[in-house]
């Protein structure tokens with residue numbers, strides 16, 4: 304477990320997410336498929352495809368749908384690998400379900416929302432990504448499950464804690 308060496312600025316036992324969202328990472332042939340996000344929260348950053356869960360939708364359905372909408376591809380056999388709890392200072396707090404898939408159907412295509420970018424696993428552009436990503440993407444690449452809690456101050460991580468080996472229900 305990796306964490307900040309200072310006390311948390313908030314009581315996580317009382318924390319509730321306002322927004323429920325997902326991220327999907329396709330990892331294939333030693334590369335990871337990321338996007339340049341063109342609009343919405345995190346516009347200009349590199350991230351995985353993803354977005355808010357619609358009413359009546361499961362997190363898994365959302366991760367598949369957002370990947371279809373943003374890149375015009377269908378992830379095959381996605382599995383939940385992690386959960387991220389973001390206490391934000393300037394936007395509503397987010398609970399994000401993270402999925403990994405090792406195959407997909409279709410051709411990754413630029414849309415209004417996103418431009419596809421493949422990166423070698425050793426060349427992930429952390430400096431262009433959300434500042435929490437460097438604390439959990441390496442676990443994801445090692446196929447380890449995780450629960451990450453992050454308190455943000457503006458766009459920077461002010462406090463964090465990442466727990467490994469967390470179990471998730473199989474549909475999750």
Ligand SMILES: CNc1ncnc2c1ncn2[C@@H]1O[C@H](COP(=O)(O)OP(=O)(O)OP(=O)(O)O)[C@@H](O)[C@H]1O
Nearest residue numbers: 324325326343344345352353354355389399433435
């Ligand atoms: C704070 N640190 C963060 N680190 C890594 N990823 C983060 C993140 N904060 C948000 N994300 C993800 O970015 C996507 C867009 O967020 P989201 O609120 O859905 O905005 P967006 O306007 O794009 O939504 P819609 O596409 O309209 O659903 C969504 O997958 C969400 O999990």
